[in-house]
Amino acid sequence: MKKIKNIFIEGPISPSFVAESIAKHTVKTNIGGHSIFLGQIREDVINDKKIQSMEFTAYQEMALEKAHDIREEIISKYKLICAHIYHSLGNIKVGEICLFVFTSAEHRKEAINACDEMVNRIKKEIPLWGKEILEDQSHTWKENR
DSSP, X not given: OOOOOOOEEESOBOHHHHHHHHHGGGXXXXXXXXXXXXXXXXXXXXXXXXXXXXXXXXXHHHHHHHHHHHHHHHHHHHTOSEEEEEEEEEEEETTSEEEEEEEEESSHHHXXXXXXXXXXXXXXXXXXXXXXXXXXXXXXEOOOO
């Protein structure tokens, strides 16, 4: 039976959480390279209104299962030593971190390629929605490109 890890964090992902995650890997001496992606809420302008924040919701049970499958496939494909996914739920303000993907391998190329593929697959395959809250409190739904 597979153990499904909770990837969701309520609220923004703090820089200290990222730093602590990196620090925990210094004891793994078989790692030669890490790759990290941090997704941040951008202050886009939609219909002449600035985005103030993004409100994330997910179909959590399905999202966790899918994230687990993506992670396991990528660990195997790139022979990773470890891989981590964290995504925010709730309201995240412009400038705050909402996605943290961290891959580690014996060599940098595998870590970098794995991280890139993992981010792309998360955006395409995980049932997660972002409501863009505009400065007048109206909203639009984020569409990934």
